[in-house]
Amino acid sequence: MQTFSEMLSKPTIFKERNVLFPDYIPDVLPFRQAEIERIMRWVSPALKDEKPHNILIYGKTGTGKTACVKVVKKKFDEMNSGAILAYVNCRIYNSRYRVLQKIIKDYLPELDKAGFGVLFMYEGLMAWVQKKAINLVLVLDEVDMVKDLDELIYSLTRSNDELKSGSIALIGISNKLTFKEGLDPRSKSTLYENEMVFPPYNAEQLQSILKQRADMGFGEGKVSEPAINLASGIAAHETGDARYALRLLLKAGEIADEKGLLYITDKEIDLARKTVELDVAAETINTLPQHQQIVLYGIAAISLEGSRYSKLAPQDEEGTFILSGEGYEAYSKACRQFGRKKRSARWFREYLHDLEMLGLVTMIESGKGMRGHSRLIKIAYAPAQVKALVEKNLIAR
Numbered sequence: 369m370q371t372f373s374e375m376l377s378k379p380t381i382f383k384e385r386n387v388l389f390p391d392y393i394p395d396v397l398p399f400r401q402a403e404i405e406r407i408m409r410w411v412s413p414a415l416k417d418e419k420p421h422n423i424l425i426y427g428k429t430g431t432g433k434t435a436c437v438k439v440v441k442k443k444f445d446e447m448n449s450g451a452i453l454a455y456v457n458c459r460i461y462n463s464r465y466r467v468l469q470k471i472i473k474d475y476l477p478e479l480d481k482a483g484f485g486v487l488f489m490y491e492g493l494m495a496w497v498q499k500k501a502i503n504l505v506l507v508l509d510e511v512d513m514v515k516d517l518d519e520l521i522y523s524l525t526r527s528n529d530e531l532k533s534g535s536i537a538l539i540g541i542s543n544k545l546t547f548k549e550g551l552d553p554r555s556k557s558t559l560y561e562n563e564m565v566f567p568p569y570n571a572e573q574l575q576s577i578l579k580q581r582a583d584m585g586f587g588e589g590k591v592s593e594p595a596i597n598l599a600s601g602i603a604a605h606e607t608g609d610a611r612y613a614l615r616l617l618l619k620a621g622e623i624a625d626e627k628g629l630l631y632i633t634d635k636e637i638d639l640a641r642k643t644v645e646l647d648v649a650a651e652t653i654n655t656l657p658q659h660q661q662i663v664l665y666g667i668a669a670i671s672l673e674g675s676r677y678s679k680l681a682p683q684d685e686e687g688t689f690i691l692s693g694e695g696y697e698a699y700s701k702a703c704r705q706f707g708r709k710k711r712s713a714r715w716f717r718e719y720l721h722d723l724e725m726l727g728l729v730t731m732i733e734s735g736k737g738m739r740g741h742s743r744l745i746k747i748a749y750a751p752a753q754v755k756a757l758v759e760k761n762l763i764a765r
């Protein structure tokens with residue numbers, strides 16, 4: 369067994385791993401200078417004792433919304449004015465109560481006692497803003513997660529009519545493009561005084577974002593150009609999501625470390641993509657009903673053994689197609705193995721259909737030369753890992 373010291377002294381391709389983590393924010397955000405400046409201009413009235421307009425920022429996931437606002441916050445804080453730009457992540461603080469509690473905790477700790485109601489916190493906050501004449505800009509990131517958003521927006525914006533000095537302005541951020549439809553018309557017009565859309569990144573933009581981070585995270589020349597291009601291409605094809613692109617790069621680094629490599633090539637990116645995809649697929653698999661999981665297990669098992677009809681069934685480098693009949697046999701065997709009562713072939717076909725809809729298997733009709741009308745099935749993810757995952761789920765039950 370290895371000791372900690374041995375593990376720690378093992379060579380690694382990472383120079384600075386944390387720059388590849390999703391919460392790391394580089395000092396310079398390429399392709400977002402205009403957005404950053406625009407947000408700065410919007411919030412700047414707070415620095416000269418005026419109330420900024422409210423803003424809603426939206427755009428797809430991984431387009432840099434959170435990163436830009438955090439860059440603005442840093443610059444804002446550096447001004448050392450009496451104004452405050454407070455950041456709240458509503459994925460965690462997902463109700464009016466929790467948002468207020470979070471602000472109290474960060475800025476008015478003397479009022480932070482458990483059991484105080486919304487009204488008490490709200491009044492405490494107002495008294496503070498007014499007494500110190502604070503221009504507060506409140507960033508509500510992932511604002512669509514707030515359950516009672518209309519109430520939150522209403523109480524915070526109405527407060528401006530009551531305040532004799534100081535002000536409260538809101539910056540909402542969301543990646544749900546349709547969430548405004550669910551809002552009360554009054555909240556909608558309040559929050560949408562200004563709006564701003566972050567476009568997705570294209571492949572070239574992702575390339576330079578990745579290049580910047582690869583140089584910082586691994587050192588220059590450690591990630592091949594085809595590797596950067598592949599990762600950017602995959603992420604651009606997804607939704608132009610920089611977070612996904614960075615996740616591929618981080619994973620590729622971990623794979624390189626496991627293999628003791630000194631460079632990352634497109635091969636590691638490709639493996640990383642499969643692992644990352646499998647992580648996502650695992651979330652789907654884990655929530656499948658039992659028999660669908662057993663069907664998937666059977667297909668994974670037989671894919672590993674190889675089809676008996678491999679001469680008939682087409683193969684590609686990604687794996688084997690198996691015949692539908694073999695699949696049913698494998699499913700029956702798996703039912704015995706897990707001590708579950710097997711269902712009929714008709715049900716099996718239903719389950720297969722569900723799995724296909726979820727993208728966990730692909731199916732094609734058999735070509736000529738095969739008896740009757742058979743379907744060929746191929747598992748979409750690494751069979752060994754799928755098998756292990758289902759095994760764990762079924763044994764846990």
Ligand SMILES: Nc1ncnc2c1ncn2[C@@H]1O[C@H](COP(=O)(O)OP(=O)(O)OP(=O)(O)O)[C@@H](O)[C@H]1O
Nearest residue numbers: 390392397398429430431432433434435543610611
């Ligand atoms: N222009 C950029 N340059 C460098 N890194 C970037 C850029 N845009 C985004 N990133 C990086 O991509 C990741 C995702 O960005 P961010 O968290 O800002 O996305 P988001 O738009 O807030 O997504 P979501 O809607 O899912 O919250 C972060 O690690 C961020 O550092």
Ligand SMILES: [Mg+2]
Nearest residue numbers: 433434435509
């Ligand atoms: Mg975000």
